[in-house]
Amino acid sequence: xxxxxxxxxxxxxxxxxxxxxxxxxxxxxxxxxxxxxxxxxxxxxxxxxxxxxxxxxxxxxxxxxxxxxxxxxxxxxxxxxxxxxxxxxxxxxxxxxxxxxxxxxxxxxxxxxxxxxxxxxxxxxxxxxxxxxxxxxxxxxxxxxxxxxxxxxxxxxxxxxxxxxxxxxxxxxxxxxxxxxxxxxxxxxxxxxxxxxxxxxxxxxxxxxxxxxxxxxxxxxxxxxxxxxxxxxxxxxxxxxxxxxxxxxxxxxxxxxxxxxxxxxxxxxxxxxxxxxxxxxxxxxxxxxxxxxxxxxxxxxxxxxxxxxxxxxxxxxxxxxxxxxxxxxxxxxxxxxxxxxxxxxxxxxxxxxxxxxxxxxxxxxxxxxxxxxxxxxxxxxxxxxxxxxxxxxxxxxxxxxxxxxxxxxxxxxxxxxxxxxxxxxxxxxxxxxxxxxxxxxxxxxxxxxxxxxxxxxxxxxxxxxxxxxxxxxxxxxxxxxxxxxxxxxxxxxxxxxxxxxxxxxxxxxxxxxxxxxxxxxxxxxxxxxxxxxxxxxxxxxxxxxxxxxxxxxxxxxxxxxxxxxxxxxxxxxxxxxxxxxxxxx
Amino acid sequence: xxxxxxxxxxxxxxxxxxxxxxxxxxxxxxxxxxxxxxxxxxxxxxxxxxxxxxxxxxxxxxxxxxxxxxxxxxxxxxxxxxxxxxxxxxxxxxxxxxxxxxxxxxxxxxxxxxxxxxxxxxxxxxxxxxxxxxxxxxxxxxxxxxxxxxxxxxxxxxxxxxxxxxxxxxxxxxxxxxxxxxxxxxxxxxxxxxxxxxxxxxxxxxxxxxxxxxxxxxxxxxxxxxxxxxxxxxxxxxxxxxxxxxxxxxxxxxxxxxxxxxxxxxxxxxxxxxx
Numbered sequence: 001x002x003x004x005x006x007x008x009x010x011x012x013x014x015x016x017x018x019x020x021x022x023x024x025x026x027x028x029x030x031x032x033x034x035x036x037x038x039x040x041x042x043x044x045x046x047x048x049x050x051x052x053x054x055x056x057x058x059x060x061x062x063x064x065x066x067x068x069x070x071x072x073x074x075x076x077x078x079x080x081x082x083x084x085x086x087x088x089x090x091x092x093x094x095x096x097x098x099x100x101x102x103x104x105x106x107x108x109x110x111x112x113x114x115x116x117x118x119x120x121x122x123x124x125x126x127x128x129x130x131x132x133x134x135x136x137x138x139x140x141x142x143x144x145x146x147x148x149x150x151x152x153x154x155x156x157x158x159x160x161x162x163x164x165x166x167x168x169x170x171x172x173x174x175x176x177x178x179x180x181x182x183x184x185x186x187x188x189x190x191x192x193x194x195x196x197x198x199x200x201x202x203x204x205x206x207x208x209x210x211x212x213x214x215x216x217x218x219x220x221x222x223x224x225x226x227x228x229x230x231x232x233x234x235x236x237x238x239x240x241x242x243x244x245x246x247x248x249x250x251x252x253x254x255x256x257x258x259x260x261x262x263x264x265x266x267x268x269x270x271x272x273x274x275x276x277x278x279x280x281x282x283x284x285x286x287x288x289x290x291x292x293x294x295x296x297x298x299x300x301x302x303x304x305x306x307x308x309x310x311x312x313x314x315x316x317x318x319x320x321x322x323x324x325x326x327x328x329x330x331x332x333x334x335x336x337x338x339x340x341x342x343x344x345x346x347x348x349x350x351x352x353x354x355x356x357x358x359x360x361x362x363x364x365x366x367x368x369x370x371x372x373x374x375x376x377x378x379x380x381x382x383x384x385x386x387x388x389x390x391x392x393x394x395x396x397x398x399x400x401x402x403x404x405x406x407x408x409x410x411x412x413x414x415x416x417x418x419x420x421x422x423x424x425x426x427x428x429x430x431x432x433x434x435x436x437x438x439x440x441x442x443x444x445x446x447x448x449x450x451x452x453x454x455x456x457x458x459x460x461x462x463x464x465x466x467x468x469x470x471x472x473x474x475x476x477x478x479x480x481x482x483x484x485x486x487x488x489x490x491x492x493x494x495x496x497x498x499x500x501x502x503x504x505x506x507x508x509x510x511x512x513x514x515x516x517x518x519x520x521x522x523x524x525x526x527x528x529x530x531x532x533x534x535x536x537x538x539x540x541x542x543x544x545x546x547x548x549x550x551x552x553x554x555x556x557x558x559x560x561x562x563x564x565x566x567x568x569x570x571x572x573x574x575x576x577x578x579x580x581x582x583x584x585x
Numbered sequence: 586x587x588x589x590x591x592x593x594x595x596x597x598x599x600x601x602x603x604x605x606x607x608x609x610x611x612x613x614x615x616x617x618x619x620x621x622x623x624x625x626x627x628x629x630x631x632x633x634x635x636x637x638x639x640x641x642x643x644x645x646x647x648x649x650x651x652x653x654x655x656x657x658x659x660x661x662x663x664x665x666x667x668x669x670x671x672x673x674x675x676x677x678x679x680x681x682x683x684x685x686x687x688x689x690x691x692x693x694x695x696x697x698x699x700x701x702x703x704x705x706x707x708x709x710x711x712x713x714x715x716x717x718x719x720x721x722x723x724x725x726x727x728x729x730x731x732x733x734x735x736x737x738x739x740x741x742x743x744x745x746x747x748x749x750x751x752x753x754x755x756x757x758x759x760x761x762x763x764x765x766x767x768x769x770x771x772x773x774x775x776x777x778x779x780x781x782x783x784x785x786x787x788x789x790x791x792x793x794x795x796x797x798x799x800x801x802x803x804x805x806x807x808x809x810x811x812x813x814x815x816x817x818x819x820x821x822x823x824x825x826x827x828x829x830x831x832x833x834x835x836x837x838x839x840x841x842x843x844x845x846x847x848x849x850x851x852x853x854x855x856x857x858x859x860x
Contacts, residue, residue, distance in 0.1 A: 302713075303712050304712055304717050306717075306719075338716065338822065340821045340822050341821070354719065356716070356717045425709040426675060426678060426706055426709055426710075427702045427705055427706050428675070429628065429631055429671075429672045429675055430668035430669075430671055430672055430702070431628055432668070433621060433624060433625075435666070435668045436624055436659075436664075436666065436668045436669050436672070437617070437620050437621065437624060437659070437664055437666075438666050438668075439663065439664050439665055439666060440665050440666050440667075440696060440740055441665070442665075443739050443740055443743040443786060443790070445786070445787065445790060447743075447747070448743050448746060448747060448783055448786060448787075451746065451747030451750055451751060451783075452746065452747070452750045452779065452780060452783050455750055455751050455753075455754030455755070456754060458754065458758065459754050459757055459758050462758050462761055463758075463761055466761045466762070
């Protein structure tokens, strides 16, 4: 195994043309690989430094070696030393070389025009070792068919063969090797990849284990000859040395860049035979059925009939051409058929074409059978799919000239309506003045916005108002809390000394009356409250109880009540409140 | 009914009346008597053209032109209704101008989609168009599903939207006073239907502003892949007068259009007229 140095190894000179001095243009050629094998690409870099202008180089032709440009890179650097600024520009042109044979390869001097001067690299010698890439990695394309026809759809299988790398006496895994593959161009092969392990006899006769990766494509050959896929190319970074990282995962410390184009099996593409080819053959290859539908089936002369032509079969539907209706003599005898090619639509395993035809005569009774000739590759014969004739009804129609209209005027009123339709399919004018002069303005989005936005605002206003009313406003709220407030105050009075409790009870009762009847509390103190009750209630017992409670409260205020009287007085006041609540006032 | 509910109802009725004004009348530019005179002249010319068509075709054509000019004068004066557009379509059809016939039938259909005569003549005229372009399947399905949007006039939908919204909210307001479940359900349904129709109107306005429908008029014209006569044709067959399409955008005297089958391309701006 050969180690690949992590950086690029300078194999050969920086062949400097002319004296090297700061600020003077320089040209060099590097071979950026150490081990070079026949059939494996390696990279050569042509570097130009300290230049103002530089023409693109033309790499010389090398016998026995293919050269491919990989493009160019450019970088600039600026140095400031002791206050002096120096800039340099470097441009690198890379080329990929692949030597076909082992031996010494000489890269001749490369001339580049730099800053108006022709600079030249010295020749470089490269030792090309015999290649074994074809044993390690190769690609094959196979098919079940040895001979196919132009336009025939076949299934091709592309197999990638990779010889597994052995690590410590064991083959490295198939998944790892698959991860090293590089797809450069897979052409039409887009199918799922299936991995397997197979054994195969090598060129030296020994049996070798390979990992295989298979994919497939439906392929339609478009020209006769040997099948080839020169554009397909795959690569692999084939590890030559492996190490394990701290997690135990393998990683390559050296590898070879291998590339392969597919070897295509013996598959010959034949042209379609000229013998027996129908005149209206449009290029369909496969086996097909034809179903035709028409709509409408009752028309007048000149009116369109839509033909829906459905083709089912095993041929390549995407590229399947439609039938050449314009060349169908039966159809063209009585129908006007557009000359343009049909554009079909693939629906599942069918391709559907539509075409409008127009009957030219009223004596037509059917759309004749349509033919769809195709070439059957299995039988090697031209066959014709034929549709069933479709019965139709064609009635005469006048031409749309103004002269025909006069006939309509002459038609008697009692003539059947159908006759009028036959004469002219256009319905008459609107003659009502009010309808014709009525004006409809354009729809105003602003008005519509008003109509849709104002009602919810009105609803919100009404809803808010009703909500306010339901909660009763200040008066109702005051009335609602009158009893609760009075009872709370009476409960608080129980905790007070008898002198204070009497005043608190009288105040609670006055407060109750004031809030219940939405009156100033000051008007409900003492006898005024009794007068008010006399006015508003018809229950003398209640007034009497109220008066009694007020008197006892007054007595308690002046110290004429015992300690236990407060509770009794509060209870009586509560009873008065309850009684008054029951009254409908 | 409480005074508040009554007030709200009056407010909503006022809104309805305010809405009705911009949705209905707009004064035409010429006096009504003069309008009637022009209309009679157009109708008479059309009838006379039909009468003399067989014997004196040139004279009939002249009379059709006179009828067309009369109808067009009314339209230019601000009279806008489906019947007038329909008559204009008929007149253009008689003059052999299939493109403008379809254009006016489309305008009539837009104003009154339920008008049977408009629909029949439009269908009849469409059958003469070459090539016949079938709408894409998806577009057809969508039109069937959203039939209210496509088969009712924008004007009618705007009216219904306003009316249903106001009625729905009115029911909801009444429901505040008499909390009946049926009122709430009817009100909510009314509001939702009204808002849906309002959305439909807004959508159509936006859609027509963005991609106005148009019709090919005049001579058959080649659909091209780019703007300018130097661009490659997009279709082998030229688009004849009457082909219906949508204008996507305009550039340098050319318009990019989309056909009913979703094919796009460019046409000279003078070859199409917006519906």
